[in-house]
Amino acid sequence: MRCKGWEQEGLLRLLMNSLDPEVAECPEELIVYGGTGKAARDKKSVAQIKERLIRLENDQTLLIQSGKPVGVFPSHPFAPRVIMAGSLLVPAYSDYETFWQLERRGLTAYGQSTASCWAYIGTQGVLEGTANTYGEVAKRHFGGTLRGRWVLTSGLGGMGSAQPLGVEYNGGVVLVVEVDESKVDRRLRNSLCQMKAADLDEALFLVQEAVSRKEPRSVALVGNAADVYREVLQRGLVPDVVTDQTAAHDLLNGYVPAGVSLAEAVRLRVAAPEKYLELSRRCIVEHVKTMMEFMRRGAVVFDYGNNIRHQAAAAGYAEAMTIPGFVSAYLRDYFCAGRGPFRWIALSGRAEDIYTLDEFILTELKDDEEITNWIHFAQARIPFQGLPARICWLNLDQRLCLVDIITKLLREGKLAAPVALTRDHMGAIASPWRETEKMPDGSDAIADWPVLNGLLNAISGASLVSVQQGGGVGIGYSIHAGMTVIVDGSELSRKKATQVTYSDVGVGIIRHADAGYPLAQEISRQYGLNID
Ligand code: NAD
Incomplete structure (x- = not known):
């Protein structure tokens, strides 16, 4: 305990956890995940944030602007200890060219969703969401299971690595294409993926073997997704499901065009960014055209939150937008019901604290099979990265129940240290190609809601509040x-x-109720949230 209160200490531990080599994709560059999602502007900012958190009083608030600490203000104990705004630009200037220029001058940083606000817990953070997405795919297209089905996808980065276990959870077989062999090896070491194929022939053999035995299996293949997808198509094969989780939202730093080696990509991004972007644009059009052809031939195809179809459309292939987005296609009902990715992190660093909480959740929420199945699966299959943590999709009552359980256990001395509660940026987010795509009242691009969300959280007792732009889709x-x-x-x-x-x-519930979803309107009435 270095700080003057547990809020400051907890936030400091979360910052250091995001940058732990076990957790971050590239800690030496402060990159946590999702292309270039960073925990702080630069190394000097990390040192200053640490030092400020250690000195921060229980009635002060630290301000952070795109990863750089800029001031400490007097506040009060119920106020947040840290508030931050990140990657925001005036709307007419919110494009990558402007952003990269300002980033190069050291004036801003890309924070992704949970990188800059230190809520990242490794691949586990998106794992249940990935399992739920594939679960919904199974329900809607394959009679409730992916047993005997195969998924072709790509990207084994921070979030993409949730795909192998997410598919296996639903009984299916997955082939994941990843251009960087070191990422494949890391996921095999962490048991996030079962096996690596030597080439496409072996990969397809392993896939077809597991499909015919109806056994869950995950196979990684080192290669470029655009090349491998085309090759699979040329062989006349049609996977049951096709998607992609390269960091395609950032065509300069997150995507590797076909024909460019990894080492060459690192060099070209700096030496000839315009040329690199042109190669990426051309490649992404071909990549998405292949996905479209799979769709025409009967595969279930969706954009998995990386904006790939919009990138292809912007590069001239307008038809790409007929590919559905994963939230509007599969997850909207969860958000209408106020159920979403909630995570708790043991600040003690002791796995026993998480297992103790698991046991209480299994008892207190025993009637919710989705939760109990998930906790059992997580215990058996999900490795902790950095501070032990758990993700679970919970509704409002269940989250409130967890607050009480943690408080009670701490008071009884049954947990070694306090616990951080946090979540992914879903709920009142504004993201017209993802979370708010196809809202019934057409309010997809309305961005008042996340600002209201941040302001409300700041007066409601959060220890840290952030408002950011660009998470997921760029x-x-x-x-x-x-x-x-x-x-x-x-x-x-x-x-x-x-x-x-x-x-x-x-x-989050009233945002969906306001858009006209009857389920959200009903839940909003149940909680007395509506104003009618
Ligand atoms: P990441 O940067 O950690 O990993 C991206 C991976 O894609 C890297 O390993 C990279 O080597 C690989 N790659 C790039 N181009 C490739 C190509 N042409 N072929 C094969 N592999 C290639 O990013 P991440 O954290 O895994 O996130 C992936 C994407 O998903 C991002 O766009 C992110 O914004 C988005 N995302 C989705 C969700 C969700 O819920 N679905 C959540 C968060 C982020």
């Missing part, structure tokens, strides 16, 4: 708010965690 395409609250067993922290949980989930 600069210009999303605005979202993050929140973290540290639960330390005190009455003040219980009050803060209860209030902010209610506000944070509530604003």
Whole structure:
């Protein structure tokens, strides 16, 4: 304990956790995940944030502007200890060219969704969401299971690595194409993927063997997704499901065009960015055309939150936009019901704290099979990265129940240290090609909601509040708010965690109710959130 309170200490531990080599994709460049999603502007900022958090009083608030600490203000104990805004640009300037220029001058940084607000917990963070997405794919297209089905996808980065286990959870077989062999090896080491094929022939043999035995299996293949997808198509094969999780939202830093080696990509990005972008644009059009052809031949195809279809459309292939997005196609009902990715992190660093909480959740929420199945699977298959943590999709009542369980266990001395509660940036996010695509009232691009979400969380007791742009789909395409609250067993922290949980989930529900979803309207009435 280096700080003057558990909120500051907890946030400091989360910052260091995001940059732990076990957790971050490239800690030496402060890159946590998702292309260039960073935990702080630069190394000097990391040192200053650490030093400021250590000195911060329990009635002060630290301000962070795109990863750089810029001031400390007097506030009060119920106020957040840290507030941040990140990657924001005036709307007419919100494009990558402007952003990269300002980034090169050291004036801003890309924060992704959970990188800059230190809520990242490794691949586990998106794993249940990935399992739920494939679960919905199974329900809607394959009678409830992926047994005997195969998925072709790509990208084994921070988030993409959730795909092998996400497909296996639903009984299916997955072939993941990844251009960087070191990423493949890392996922094999962490048991996030079962096997690596030597070439496409072996990969397809392993896939077909598991499909015919109806056994879950995950196979990684080193290669460029655009090349491999085309080759699979040319062999006359049609996977049951096709998607992609390269970091295609950033065509300069997150995507490797076919014909360019990894080493050459690193060089060209700096030496000839315009040329690189041109190669990426050309390649992504071919890549998405192949995905479209799979769709025509009967595969289920969707954009998995990396904006790939929009990148292809912007490069001249307008038809790409007929590919559905994963949220509007599969996950919207969860958000209408206020159920989404919630995560808790043991600040003690002890795995036993997470297992203790697992046991209580399995008892208290035993009637919810989705939760109990998930906790059992997570215990058996998901390795911790950095601070032990758990992700679970919970609704408002269940999150409030967890706040009470943690408080009670801390008071009884059954947890070694306080726990951080946080979440992914879903709920009241504005993201017209992802979370808010195809809203019934046409409000897809309205960005008031995440700002309201952030402001409300700031008065409701969050320990950290952030408002950012560009998570998932890239600069210009999303605005979202993050929140973290540290639960330390005190009455003040219980009050803060209860209030902010209610506000944070509530604003997501009313956003969907306001758009006209009957389910969200009903849930909003149940919680007394609506104003009618
Ligand atoms: P990452 O940068 O950690 O990993 C991207 C991976 O793609 C890298 O390993 C890279 O080597 C690989 N790659 C790039 N071009 C390739 C190509 N042509 N062929 C094969 N592999 C290639 O990113 P991440 O954290 O895994 O996120 C992936 C994408 O998903 C991002 O666009 C991110 O914004 C988006 N995302 C989706 C969700 C979701 O819920 N679906 C959540 C967060 C982020």
